[in-house]
Amino acid sequence: xxxxxxxxxxxxxxxxxxxxxxxxxxxxxxxxxxxxxxxxxxxxxxxxxxxxxxxxxxxxxxxxxxxxxxxxxxxxxxxxxxxxxxxxxxxxxxxxxxxxxxxxxxxxxxxxxxxxxxxxxxxxxxxxxxxxxxxxxxxxxxxxxxxxxxxxxxxxxxxxxxxxxxxxxxxxxxxxxxxxxxxxxxxxxxxxxxxxxxxxxxxxxxxxxxxxxxxxxxxxxxxxxxxxxxxxxxxxxxxxxxxxxxxxxxxxxxxxxxxxxxxxxxxxxxxxxxxxxxxxxxxxxxxxxxxxxxxxxxxxxxxxxxxxxxxxxxxxxxxxxxxxxxxxxxx
Amino acid sequence: xxxxxxxxxxxxxxxxxxxxxxxxxxxxxxxxxxxxxxxxxxxxxxxxxxxxxxxxxxxxxxxxxxxxxxxxxxxxxxxxxxxxxxxxxxxxxxxxxxxxxxxxxxxxxxxxxxxxxxxxxxxxxxxxxxxxxxxxxxxxxxxxxxxxxxxxxxxxxxxxxxxxxxxxxxxxxxxxxxxxxxxxxxxxxxxxxxxxxxxxxxxxxxxxxxxxxxxxxxxxxxxxxxxxxxxxxxxxxxxxxxxxxxxxxxxxxxxxxxxxxxxxxxxxxxxxxxxxxxxxxxxxxxxxxxxxxxxxxxxxxxxxxxxxxxxxxxxxxxxxxxxxxxxxxxx
DNA sequence: TTGAAAGCGCTAACAG
DNA sequence: CTGTTAGCGCTTTCAA
Numbered sequence: 001x002x003x004x005x006x007x008x009x010x011x012x013x014x015x016x017x018x019x020x021x022x023x024x025x026x027x028x029x030x031x032x033x034x035x036x037x038x039x040x041x042x043x044x045x046x047x048x049x050x051x052x053x054x055x056x057x058x059x060x061x062x063x064x065x066x067x068x069x070x071x072x073x074x075x076x077x078x079x080x081x082x083x084x085x086x087x088x089x090x091x092x093x094x095x096x097x098x099x100x101x102x103x104x105x106x107x108x109x110x111x112x113x114x115x116x117x118x119x120x121x122x123x124x125x126x127x128x129x130x131x132x133x134x135x136x137x138x139x140x141x142x143x144x145x146x147x148x149x150x151x152x153x154x155x156x157x158x159x160x161x162x163x164x165x166x167x168x169x170x171x172x173x174x175x176x177x178x179x180x181x182x183x184x185x186x187x188x189x190x191x192x193x194x195x196x197x198x199x200x201x202x203x204x205x206x207x208x209x210x211x212x213x214x215x216x217x218x219x220x221x222x223x224x225x226x227x228x229x230x231x232x233x234x235x236x237x238x239x240x241x242x243x244x245x246x247x248x249x250x251x252x253x254x255x256x257x258x259x260x261x262x263x264x265x266x267x268x269x270x271x272x273x274x275x276x277x278x279x280x281x282x283x284x285x286x287x288x289x290x291x292x293x294x295x296x297x298x299x300x301x302x303x304x305x306x307x308x309x310x311x312x313x314x315x316x317x318x319x320x321x322x323x324x325x326x327x328x329x330x331x
Numbered sequence: 332x333x334x335x336x337x338x339x340x341x342x343x344x345x346x347x348x349x350x351x352x353x354x355x356x357x358x359x360x361x362x363x364x365x366x367x368x369x370x371x372x373x374x375x376x377x378x379x380x381x382x383x384x385x386x387x388x389x390x391x392x393x394x395x396x397x398x399x400x401x402x403x404x405x406x407x408x409x410x411x412x413x414x415x416x417x418x419x420x421x422x423x424x425x426x427x428x429x430x431x432x433x434x435x436x437x438x439x440x441x442x443x444x445x446x447x448x449x450x451x452x453x454x455x456x457x458x459x460x461x462x463x464x465x466x467x468x469x470x471x472x473x474x475x476x477x478x479x480x481x482x483x484x485x486x487x488x489x490x491x492x493x494x495x496x497x498x499x500x501x502x503x504x505x506x507x508x509x510x511x512x513x514x515x516x517x518x519x520x521x522x523x524x525x526x527x528x529x530x531x532x533x534x535x536x537x538x539x540x541x542x543x544x545x546x547x548x549x550x551x552x553x554x555x556x557x558x559x560x561x562x563x564x565x566x567x568x569x570x571x572x573x574x575x576x577x578x579x580x581x582x583x584x585x586x587x588x589x590x591x592x593x594x595x596x597x598x599x600x601x602x603x604x605x606x607x608x609x610x611x612x613x614x615x616x617x618x619x620x621x622x623x624x625x626x627x628x629x630x631x632x633x634x635x636x637x638x639x640x641x642x643x644x645x646x647x648x649x650x651x652x653x654x655x656x657x658x659x660x661x662x
Numbered sequence: 663t664t665g666a667a668a669g670c671g672c673t674a675a676c677a678g
Numbered sequence: 679c680t681g682t683t684a685g686c687g688c689t690t691t692c693a694a
Contacts, residue, residue, distance in 0.1 A: 005473050008687055019665045024689070032663060049469045054449040055386050056687035060670045066429065066450075074418055077608065080411040087405055087430060096450065098397065098429040099418060118385040119397075119427065138380045142336055258612055262661045277408065278607065281589055283614030283661075330593045330614075339671055350681045355673065363679055387671035391686045 007048040016044035027052050064122030066096040067304065070112050072127040072150075074101035078251070078274065078293065079127060082149065085297025086125060093305060095122065106130035117144055123304040125149055133158070145307030149300045151194040152317065159307060160317045161300045165195050165273075168289035168322030169202025169247070170209075172271045175287065175324060176245045177210045181269060185236050185243035186214070187229055187253045188221040196221065199249045199273055218243055229256025237266060248272035258282070275327065282328030291322045338379040347375035358383050395453030397427040398635065401443050403458040403481075405432035409582070409605065409624065410458060413480065416628025417456060424636060426453065437461035448475055454635040459484055476638030480631045482525040483648065490638065491648045492631045496526050496604075499620035499653030500533025500578070501540075503602045506618065506655060507576045508541045512600060516567050516574035517545070518560055518584045519552040527552065530580045530604055549574055560587025568597060579603035589613070606658065613659030622653045 009027070013020045018037055025033050026041040027050075044050070058064065067090050071079035079101075087097040098116065102109035109129045113136060116124060123145040124136075133148075134155040140146055146153075148160040176184050186203050188196050200221075207214045218236070223229045229252065236243055237260065246268060248254035254272030261268055262283065270286040279288060299318055340358070344351045349368055356364050357372040358381075375381070389395065398421050402410035410432075418428040429447065433440035440460045444467060447455060454476040455467075464479075465486040471477055477484075479491040507515050517534050519527050531552075538545045549567070554560040560579070564587065567574055577599060579585035585603030592599055593614065601617040610619060630649055 006687095010687080020688085021665055021690095022663090025664090028689090034663065037664085051445065051449050053451065053687055054446075055451050056390055056670090057689070058670095059387055059390055059672090059687080060689040062670080074415040077408060077411070080408070080415060083414075083430075084405040084411060084432075087432060091431060096429045096431065096447075098427045099414075100422060100427065101415075101418060114382065115385075116427070118382050120384065120386050138382075255609065255612070259661070262612065276609065278586065278609045278612075281586070281593065281609075282612060330590075337671095341671080351672085352674095352681060353679090356680085359673090365679060368680085384671055387686090388673070389686095390671080390688090391673040393686080 006053070007050045008053075009050075011048055012041065012044045012050050015048060016040045058120070064120055065094065066090075066098055066119075066121050067301065068113075068116035068119075068121040068124045069097055069099045070109060070116070070124070070126045071099065071101045072104050072129050074099070077277065081293045082127075082297035082300070085294040086301045089298050089301035089305075102127075102129045104129050110135050114139075123147070123308055125300045125304060126153075127151060128153055145304050147300050147304045147307070149296070157315045159303045159315045161296060161303065162317060162319055163195070163291055163296070164319045164322050165198035166202040166205065168273060168291070168324075169199040169249070170206045171202075171322070171324055172273070172287060172289050173203045173206035173247050174209065176247065176269060176271055177206060177212065179245075179269065181245040182212070183215065183218065183241060183243045183245070185218040185233075185246040186220070186249070187223055187232060187246060187257060188219070188249040189224055189253065190222050196249055203247060223253050223256070226252050226256035226259065229253040230259040231256075233257045233260035237261070237264065237268075242266075243268065245269035245271070250274050251276040254286070254288075258286075275325070279327035281330055283330065285329035286327050288325050288327045289322050290325045291320055296320050337384070338381045339384070340381075342379055343372065343375045343381050346379060347371045389451070395451055396425065397429055397450075397452050398632065399444075399447035399450075399452040399455045400428055400430045401440060401447070401455070401457045402430065402432045403435050403460050405430070408608065412624045413458075413628035413631070416625040417632045420629050420632035420636075433458075433460045435460050441466050445470075454478070454639055456480055456631050456635060457484075458482060464489070476635050478631050478635045478638070480627070488646045490634045490646045492627060492634065493648060493650055494526070494622055494627070495650045495653050496529035497533040497536065499604060499622070499655075500530040500580070501537045502533075502653070502655055503604070503618060503620050504534045504537035504578050505540065507578065507600060507602055508537060508543065510576075510600065512576040513543070514546065514549065514572060514574045514576070516549040516564075516577040517551070517580070518554055518563060518577060518588060519550070519580040520555055520584065521553050527580055534578060554584050554587070557583050557587035557590065560584040561590040562587075564588040564591035568592070568595065568599075573597075574599065576600035576602065581605050582607040585617070585619075589617075606656070610658035612661055614661065616660035617658050619656050619658045620653045621656045622651055627651050 009020050009023045013023045023041050026038050069086055083099050090097045100112045106129050117139045125147050127149045128151045132155045133153040136146055137156050146158050152160045220232045248257050251274035273289040275288050275290045340351050340354045343354045354372050357369050400417055414430050421428045431443045437460050448470045456478050458480045459482050463486045464484040468487050477489050483491045551563045579588050582605035604620040606619050606621045
């Protein structure tokens with residue numbers, strides 16, 4: 001019982017009058033221990049208030065029982081929901097989840113990822129912000145499974161769990177076109193974001209499929225906050241030839257657009273990617289490209305655990321399907 | 332370079348032709364190292380792809396650089412938001428956050444907490460579900476700071492960060508009374524939950540202050556889901572003497588009540604504890620007992636870190652203030 | 663079935 | 679400024 005004040009196996013062994021190894025056996029529930037001895041050890045454990053030091057144990061055995069999760073932005077409920085899903089799978093496997101946020105900063109992502117590897121995580125789930133992940137090559141080779149989420153990795157072969165961004169956006173816009181809309185506004189976040197590029201492609205595909213063309217004036221990107229989206233939407237509504245419909249490329253943008261549209265009470269069809277809390281309570285009906293967010297996290301965790309077992313060969317990219325649903329329309 | 336395949340300091344030392352300790356110095360950025368040697372070491376580090384094993388390092392030094400967070404229910408956005416706030420403070424201190432959910436299960440809470448202690452966390456933030464926390468007594472004595480969040484601990488002296496539940500509920504109901512409402516319904520979750528008891532007390536205080544009495548028929552508790560709250564609200568609205576106002580004791584209940592009220596378009600004042608995403612977009616105006624949720628998490632983290640420095644004497648309970656705000660009314 | 667000894671990868675203490 | 683020697687608390691051989 002030295003500097004930390006915590007009793008060690010040695011203390012327990014001394015107290016029980018057995019060897020260190022016997023204590024180890026009892027504490028770890030190994031078989032072939034004389035019941036009488038086991039009792040003596042357990043008594044000593046209780047008396048001293050002994051708790052095994054899991055870190056020291058894993059040092060020698062090499063057991064890795066924690067999963068690292070690096071979100072792009074923890075203030076976004078999307079990533080929090082994924083973290084919750086991953087956490088629940090981790091708990092099921094008796095593993096721990098340590099989470100961090102790169103704040104959409106590539107350098108920070110790298111630091112955090114490498115930091116977690118130094119902490120000997122059993123695996124890493126990353127929502128990539130960086131555009132080059134070769135910095136993880138070494139860790140992958142050394143046996144740390146890495147799964148990318150929401151956005152693919154580059155410069156390194158690895159599993160990835162992605163949404164069907166293109167298909168979802170395409171379906172949403174195709175529906176608007178089928179309803180007769182021609183002047184369809186498209187609001188997007190920065191084109192530096194993978195999902196935005198994909199969703200934009202989906203929009204174009206829908207137009208192409210219909211033999212129509214998208215008016216570039218109605219396409220606005222770089223909308224990173226609901227406020228920016230609201231302002232953009234207001235400008236569109238004030239324009240001479242206002243759109244009759246709008247496709248919002250993510251939930252923050254949808255919210256911003258709603259903030260512009262609702263107070264005016266203007267007639268405009270709204271369709272958005274990503275569901276959000278309380279979308280059902282909205283006063284007007286909107287269409288949402290929805291998907292199972294818990295499934296996204298769960299698949300990532302499961303893919304990671306499977307990788308843990310067998311080595312890193314034949315990486316896969318999983319596409320999580322989307323579906324169009326009705327939201328709002330209450331009152 | 333043994334079983335794990337990962338190079339160790341010994342490998343680096345051999346490669347650089349210096350002693351282990353010199354490698355340690357360079358790797359840890361300690362001063363007083365000859366630049367020439369440092370370069371040689373750094374070269375070897377790069378050549379071998381060496382990364383320091385943080386677990387092994389902390390084994391000897393006793394450094395604890397991870398914070399454990401046990402939420403009551405990670406599917407609740409309230410706790411997720413807190414986790415995000417804690418994570419951000421942790422990051423600022425170069426610490427990691429490992430999170431888990433007790434799923435409102437006392438036994439699980441205990442298992443998780445003790446588990447994290449075995450992993451040598453530098454501190455624990457717990458949203459308590461258990462009604463006895465003496466199981467943590469030992470760890471606290473041994474120097475692991477523990478802070479309770481949202482609900483107080485029992486059977487153990489410890490810091491706690493709580494909301495001003497009573498004051499918030501009281502203010503909300505006082506306002507309804509001042510507006511002339513007399514038949515005020517009160518919807519609550521289970522009275523087994525600390526916050527519910529407090530908020531209920533606040534409601535009673537408001538009535539007492541006004542020299543009025545609360546009609547017990549209008550008080551309904553045990554509402555654990557939005558659905559249950561909606562059903563209860565519908566029953567109240569169908570009753571002969573329907574309430575003219577309702578106080579909802581948490582956000583899930585407020586949402587349920589809204590689901591009952593909005594489609595009917597009935598006139599009833601709604602006041603609820605806890606803000607929620609998009610409350611601003613609601614079609615009708617409601618009053619919310621709001622507070623800074625990030626502040627709640629940040630205070631917990633900061634209290635924990637302060638405890639880390641000085642020993643566990645003079646524990647405090649911090650009350651986070653609430654304020655009444657307008658929400659909704661859009662459209 | 664039990665135990666002694668070696669070592670996981672690193673840091674701490676003390677010399678040189 | 680650099681290296682040597684212990685040891686952190688536990689698991690892992692390998693004997694007894």
